Amino acid sequence: GESVGLHLPTLSVQEGDNSIINCAYSNSASDYFIWYKQESGKGPQFIIDIRSNMDKRQGQRVTVLLNKTVKHLSLQIAATQPGDSAVYFCAETYNTDKLIFGTGTRLQVFP
Amino acid sequence: DADVTQTPRNRITKTGKRIMLECSQTKGHDRMYWYRQDPGLGLRLIYYSFDVKDINKGEISDGYSVSRQAQAKFSLSLESAIPNQTALYFCATSDPEQSNEKLFFGSGTQLSVL
Numbered sequence: 001g002e003s004v005g006l007h008l009p010t011l012s013v014q015e016g017d018n019s020i021i022n023c024a025y026s027n028s029a030s031d032y033f034i035w036y037k038q039e040s041g042k043g044p045q046f047i048i049d050i051r052s053n054m055d056k057r058q059g060q061r062v063t064v065l066l067n068k069t070v071k072h073l074s075l076q077i078a079a080t081q082p083g084d085s086a087v088y089f090c091a092e093t094y095n096t097d098k099l100i101f102g103t104g105t106r107l108q109v110f111p
Numbered sequence: 112d113a114d115v116t117q118t119p120r121n122r123i124t125k126t127g128k129r130i131m132l133e134c135s136q137t138k139g140h141d142r143m144y145w146y147r148q149d150p151g152l153g154l155r156l157i158y159y160s161f162d163v164k165d166i167n168k169g170e171i172s173d174g175y176s177v178s179r180q181a182q183a184k185f186s187l188s189l190e191s192a193i194p195n196q197t198a199l200y201f202c203a204t205s206d207p208e209q210s211n212e213k214l215f216f217g218s219g220t221q222l223s224v225l
Contacts, residue, residue: 034213042219043217045216089154099214101155102153
């Protein structure tokens with residue numbers, strides 16, 4: 001999940017397992033959400049997005065779930081691979097306004 | 112070749128110096144952004160530009176200025192750098208024809224102010 005402060009929350013998973021990264025967003029009126037992946041030394045890269053009129057969207061090995069009742073977003077990664085190791089950010093926006101980013105979660109994949 | 116290119120990749124400077132970070136893009140996007148990333152704080156918007164004649168302040172614009180020299184170029188300046196501007200800076204673009212919320216980021220510039 002998200003955190004305040006200098007230390008990123010870390011999720012450690014074994015290669016091949018499924019990963020679930022959580023995000024609590026702040027604005028109940030937000031209508032569009034994105035997950036970004038940031039590998040070491042690189043800029044964030046788009047993974048998947050979802051609009052508020054949906055509660056689930058699937059991509060290749062990734063699924064995003066949206067629970068508007070509790071303002072919660074999750075990213076599920078199936079069969080996690082070493083290349084999935086990165087920091088993952090959720091971002092929210094309302095009415096095509098600017099993106100607001102979360103603080104990130106570090107995913108570590110071990111053999 | 113990268114679609115969004117930032118130069119330099121790393122810069123060390125002293126307090127009070129003027130610094131310019133440059134960003135160029137080959138994506139043909141009208142919208143460009145500068146973000147700052149600090150450990151544990153996520154990405155915060157400094158300035159953004161929706162076209163060559165448009166400049167807008169983000170949430171943390173104090174101490175920074177920008178110039179949109181062309182559709183493809185957007186530079187960020189620190190007029191008088193201070194240590195708390197030490198951070199990782201990202202340039203990003205977006206295309207409102209697709210989704211103006213979907214950002215494409217450069218690889219970042221690590222700036223250290225001593």
